[in-house]
Amino acid sequence: MVQLLKAAFVGAAVLATAAYAQITMDCGANLGKCPESKPCCSQYGQCGIGAFCLGGCDPKFSNQLESCVAAPICQSKKHTFDGLTRVADKTKYLGDASRYDWVADGNPMNSDDGDLLLTMAAKTVGTVMASTRYVWYGNIKATMKTSRGAGVVSAFIMMSDMKDEIDFEWIGVDLDVTQTNYYFQGIPDYTHGGNISTSATFDEWHTYEVDWTEDSITWKVDGETGRTLKKSDTYNATSKQYDFPQTPSRVQLSLWPGGLATNDIGTINWAGGEIDWTNSADMKDPGYYYVQVKDVVVSCYDPPSGTTKKGSKSYYYSDAAGLQKNVVIGDKSTVLKSFLASGTDMDAAAPSSSAGLEGIETVPGLAGAGTGAGNRATPSGTTGTTEDTEDQGVAAATGKNVFSQGNTNDAAAPANALALRGSMVALLVALVGIVAL
Template sequence: MARLLAFAALLAAAVIQVQAGATCGPGQALCPSSAPCCSEFGFCQAYGPYCLGGCNPLSSHTLDSCRPMPICRDKTYTFAPGNPTLVNATTYDGNSTAYDWTIDAGTPLNTNNNGGELALILTQDSRAPKGTRISTTEYVLYGTITATIKTSKWNGVVGAFITMSNIKVRFIVTGQARTKYFGKEIDWEWPGNHPLEAQSNFFFQGHVDYTAGHGATHTLSSDSYENYHDYTINWQPDQLQFSIDGNVVRTVRKEETLVDGVYQYPTSPARVQLSIWPGGLPDSPQGVVTWSGGLIQYNEPEYQAAGNQYQVLVSKVVIQCSTSSGLAVGPDTVSYMYGANDTSGIPTVYASNRTALLNDGSARYSLPFVGASAWSLIALAIGAGAALTF
């Protein structure tokens, strides 16, 4: 059960005390009109942030209950002072022009080294006990994404560079009283103390099938903790390629993913996410602990020497949007939206001129007064401050 995005469960636990709505997801009733948005972690909500990034349209009141997904634009993100701009997910208003990334958990830092590096941190204390995750405010529907990264190298610690769609399905972990939510995703991951390896993977609407060979391990030319490497996801309508330092190490063709008449291939708009998270916690599923290299050792000299934190460093992210999505994209197109299922039961996607902004005049998306204590809990869960410019 290693690659089941256990980090999502950790984030859900961090905010569950302020998610007062009914649960939602496959096999459950759609969210009511009074709380129309099915949030990333499976709760019906009526307001603001929960109708934006990660909002699951298939379990919301209607397909358009979630805000539209800002459309992909070619961008290069470096981390010199002033670039890019990050905003806490709880205060993000849907303005993808003003904000490049949301801070979903933890506290990213700038090292001010080598022209600027983004440090994703994991700590034992309250700064980032569940790790750090950031997500792009814009969505990719096919394209080439390259992240230049120095990975972690410690037992129990996982670094990740992935794409994640908003569509989630419920997956019951066998033998455990827990439910996880998974979507269409494409992964680069670095679990545990294996600095000469990187793992690639992909999932289709929560179909977790290790026997089908969706996961693979690749050898690196040099230590990924000591040296930066370029990791690329080249996601096109007909094939998916994983590359390291410009060299293709894996190709997955869509035609090879056909199962029972359905192509189990990622086809939904997705955010790019970068994270570091603790797989090796005492209460983690044993499969996750084993995959991530065992329990985290917070008494390691390197952890203490680094200011009592583990890090993943990112120096650059380059996103090149594909022009082969098949959508009718025009000069006024600003977002993607979901439509009815196609003949195989897969949700269709169309280009839209609707904005993702919460203050577009639709009262149902505005941020209500929910009490200072509740918002304080949310802010503590993902870090203080409304926006952060490096």
């Protein structure tokens, strides 16, 4: 049973209460690349600097390949979460993976046993944590208990900056089924799903495992193989390439509201209906939905033969095609000087004053799911903290949300407003901003 100080949680949840707004995309397919002034295309299609250029930065649609900061290389490690000392709020993290193992958006907490809780209070958009280091083929295990309830979606996925994706997902009304999926470069092909029979995912600890090599992906539950995908079975005769996840990816753990009333009806139906924010068992006690995570174990595999190696510290791309052969291992820095820096200007410092910089977008949100979750409105929230903000830039220094939230009224949305489709779709869900009280 989860036992926490409810008063403390409610106080934090007030900061995470969502205000729903439609976000206008700036970059991506049919929109083009970001301008030099805001060079980095976030994982959900908005241009900015600072944290926009870190994890999730899309090299295809950023101003230059080099606009995105190089990604910290894989490190084999068992991750536990007691004290959350290795977890950074998104408003603190500048790319130093030696200091932090995870970046969080929302309200991660500890249970009395020291396990990680991903929480979702009433009318919020939940919590997501992404690893700071990337995995380029490896074995990744998460021992966890899912959440439950209509409209409540738990996820453990791998997501690359090129939007290659490997998924475990759970719908809160179907606790004996584990959904699996994969996507190549964010292409919304909905024929890739497969289910694994599982028991009592809310009440019982299970270990969910992805074994990812350059030739296959195996999904396992408690050590038993539930599904295997061979790369050879993904050949696309039209494009003459393999539609197979093949680029360095972050581990993401999340809890998100598929059954939000403002979501597309297809998403709501897939998620098991609208969320009950009042009378469900967990909203009555402890007062929020939650996922429990005991540990995550990452075992890195060797890079493919023939990989271009210019060092040993980071991954980056030699070409926007974003295939395995375009990944370079080198010694490029992964750490920004401030939230006003980018991959092409790593040492840009924060100004002494925020005057005149209110419109600069520096800290995007993370997203709970990926490409296959369905059309849905994009919520934005108030999360995070203003701790440890020295020399980080405007967003952190002022404690204000400088992320552009787009259209906030009932008028017709512009043609490039987000029409979110699928599990990378919550890729496109922005849990944005901190609001200073």
